[in-house]
Amino acid sequence: xxxxxxxxxxxxxxxxxxxxxxxxxxxxxxxxxxxxxxxxxxxxxxxxxxxxxxxxxxxxxxxxxxxxxxxxxxxxxxxxxxxxxxxxxxxxxxxxxxxxxxxxxxxxxx
Amino acid sequence: xxxxxxxxxxxxxxxxxxxxxxxxxxxxxxxxxxxxxxxxxxxxxxxxxxxxxxxxxxxxxxxxxxxxxxxxxxxxxxxxxxxxxxxxxxxxxxxxxxxxxxxxxxxxxxxx
Numbered sequence: 530x531x532x533x534x535x536x537x538x539x540x541x542x543x544x545x546x547x548x549x550x551x552x553x554x555x556x557x558x559x560x561x562x563x564x565x566x567x568x569x570x571x572x573x574x575x576x577x578x579x580x581x582x583x584x585x586x587x588x589x590x591x592x593x594x595x596x597x598x599x600x601x602x603x604x605x606x607x608x609x610x611x612x613x614x615x616x617x618x619x620x621x622x623x624x625x626x627x628x629x630x631x632x633x634x635x636x637x638x639x
Numbered sequence: 640x641x642x643x644x645x646x647x648x649x650x651x652x653x654x655x656x657x658x659x660x661x662x663x664x665x666x667x668x669x670x671x672x673x674x675x676x677x678x679x680x681x682x683x684x685x686x687x688x689x690x691x692x693x694x695x696x697x698x699x700x701x702x703x704x705x706x707x708x709x710x711x712x713x714x715x716x717x718x719x720x721x722x723x724x725x726x727x728x729x730x731x732x733x734x735x736x737x738x739x740x741x742x743x744x745x746x747x748x749x750x751x
Contacts, residue, residue, distance in 0.1 A: 572741040630682030
């Protein structure tokens, strides 16, 4: 069974579009995260939710809006996509300090 | 910014021990040292963590110096599948969330 899953795995879209990436974890963890890994392979935290409450919101444009309908899900919605949004987005969940990452969603904005 | 310093790359012969160093001279008393790795194109994978004492699990051993300013991750018998980027992270926590700040990591190449 997949612990942390993301859909879609690949997403190709045009500038200006709105898209969503879904994340689900079946580990029973209270905390979930979104990370962005750019073309230079730097991995940076974007958001953190604990029990459906936003805890960390790094300097991310307002076009990015996380939504947590329940503890097992943390979706990422992106409005008005820009070329610079092209990256791999990883979802993660944690119990204590150990974080478990999903397989990533490669977003390409053309 | 990451609170750790790691060499950008290392090579290790297959079957030998891989020793990956990490400096974290500004670590606070309640901060843990975590190690993760990322195999090409996959999500990062948790390896091990520690506070003061040395730790060992089925994947690796973590040796932390007495002053906690540096640590070493040891993969006792490296295999080709251990080729990955290894990240040493000093973890800061608060409000039920743990913020991992990833640096550039060490690219470990295990050579046949």
